[in-house]
Amino acid sequence: MLKIENISLKVGDFELKNISFNVDAGDYFVILGVSGVGKSVLLESIAGLIDISEGNIFLRGRQITEEKIQNRNISIVYQDTDLFPHLNVFDNIAYPLRSRKEKEIKDKVLKAASETGISDKLDRNISTLSGGEYQRVSLARSLAAGNDIFLLDEPLSSLDPKSKIELRALLRKLNRAGITIVHVTHDYEEAVSLANKIGIMENGTIVHVAPPEQIFQHPKSEFVAKFVGVKNFLRGNVNSIPDSDLKEFLVDGIKIYVLTDSGDGDSFLLINPEEISLSITSEGGSARNHFKGKITDIARAKMGFEVTVDIGKVELIALLSSESVNSLNLEIGNDIWTNFKASACKIYN
Amino acid sequence: MKSFSYNRSVLSLVFTFLGGAALLFIIAPIAGMYLNITPESLRESAYSQEVRDSIWLSLWTSMAGTFLFSFLAVPLAYLLARKNFALKGIVNGIIDIPIIIPHSAAGIAVLGIITRDSLLGSAGELFGIKFIGSPAGIILAMAFVSIPFLINAARDGFAAVPERLEKVALTLGASPARVFFTVSLPLAWRSILSGFILMWARGMSEFGAVIIVAYNPKTAPILIYERFTSYGLKYSLPAAVVFVTVCLLIFIVLRLIKRKS
Secondary structure (H helix, E strand, O other): OEEEEEEEEEEOOEEEEEEEEEEOOOOEEEEEOOOOOOHHHHHHHHHOOOOOOEEEEEEOOEEOOOOOHHHOOOEEEOOOOOOOOOOOHHHHHHOOOOOOOHHHHHHHHHHHHHHOOOHHHOOOOHHHOOHHHHHHHHHHHHHHOOOOEEEEEOOOOOOOHHHHHHHHHHHHHHHHOOOEEEEEEOOHHHHHHHOOEEEEEEOOEEEEEEOHHHHHHOOOOHHHHHHHOOOOEEEEEEEEOOOOOOEEEEEOOEEEEEOOOOOOEEEEEEEOHHHOEEEOOOOOOOOOEEEEEEEEEEEEOOOOEEEEEEOOOOEEEEEEOHHHHHHOOOOOOOEEEEEEOHHHEEEEO | OHHHHHHHHHHHHHHHHHHHHHHHHHHHHHHHHHHOOOHHHHHHHHHOHHHHHHHHHHHHHHHHHHHHHHHHHHHHHHHHHHOOOOOHHHHHHHHHHHHHOOHHHHHHHHHHHHOOOOHHHHHHHHOOOOOOOOHHHHHHHHHHHHHHHHHHHHHHHHHHOOHHHHHHHHHOOOOHHHHHHHHHHHHHHHHHHHHHHHHHHHHHOOOHHHHHHOOOOOOHHHHHHHHHHHHOHHHHHHHHHHHHHHHHHHHHHHHHHHHHO
8 A cells, every 4th residue: 555665854853764664555554653753754754745865655556756745645634733724624624625516525524524423513613623523623634535545643642531532443443444544653552552553663764563462572672662661561362251340361371350341352451560569479459360470580670670470471570669679589580479450451452 | 029029010110101102102293283283174175186186096006006016925925934945035135125225215216117218117118008207106116115014924924824734735635726825825814914904004105205206196195295395384284184084094994804804
């Protein structure tokens, strides 16, 4: 669908170097990187808003590197500043439509609005929209333009948590309906919950492209490991348990109890290292998960120590204070119990 | 903390006093004009054909100049707001030249390009357009001294339109021309209208440049000047008051329209 081949460019202090990646039709490709790494510049260069100095861009097999912006058929959606303030919602969505027949335009606007859930907001002024509504209008306009590839520049970062969840669901829906999405963000949760492929961006280039589980379980560089800040990231299956509000997450024969309202099936599990406690004997208390394992590593972290425990095919990392490490006499090779609550387990599916 | 707010209140008191004096400096001479005039002389002036003709001439020539030159000024303003090119700073400076040079000198400069020997003058003659001593010359003289106001206001207006909106419009399949007319121009419209009003008002009141290019037909400023030098203050004042009143009324109406839009 979209093939980026060795593109390089320089704008002001920004420099992108030799960026290459492929996005297949139907992909949800998330580019993950810290703020200021050049993610937006990359998107704008794909859309043609910024000229590249080297490399090639192919869309649907066609070379578009030198193509005019208006002929690329790529939509770009920004955080919150891309609607035309002098037009109302209807006219914004209708902007890309060129037809002599008013009815044809109206039908297309209504269809795009209903797909994005803003059918009742068509008469509204842009300045009266909430953050979530704003993004929906922007997506509706891109749908009306008839483009099947959307570039999203941090589309969720200015939204409140509730709108964020709703908009994520909408993005998934659009993706399932056949829209290919390239989405840049600095938020790994967003990446995990949406992407089927993640590209990690560092120092003006893409350093690693892979499915989420590979990115987080086997970070290719120290930067990735540090930047994503993700530990205890597992891929497995969620199953409901009859007569219980808990569910079980199965990974490599290990059963972890989780408290979640996510549906069953293929999922990612995430446990913050702060949420895992270690003990010499199996703890009682409210934690539902207890696994006996062997300490394979003790490493100094920014604060305290990260203790890695192998519980059989799966490694868990716990963050402990140096006092705890000393009082438990933790050493590599020791047997130890790991304990964590079912509610400490975050599920993404 | 107390002494801080005390200082501040003293400061604002001083500033209010100084600012009030500045405001008075603007209001007092104009109010004085109205106070020094008798209703009879004012009525006489308002009904005088000569005064009416001169005011009408000032209004329409300035409006025509503003309208005609806006087709050149607005595109230039857009380029200055959006494109970076060599010597852009110098171009911006050139635009302000008509504001800083003496207006009689501006009139002489304009005269230079409209005499029969000049390109514009001879071209005009070919089509039967006379510049010197005619409304066409007045239009050019007025436009020369007032066009910086429109260019500068429009440039600031375009610069304030987020470039991102224009780019987004392009990604939605619009041509650059369509983007200009449907996004840039509507969003910069307020500033352009402001510039339009300023250029019109400035052109309308121009004296120095116009008198050199065309003493006749007489625009209102020239008529006021002529009456003053020939007959004195008493005779020129009523004409001046009528013209100032018309200017003020137009100015107020346009400001109201602008605020509404």
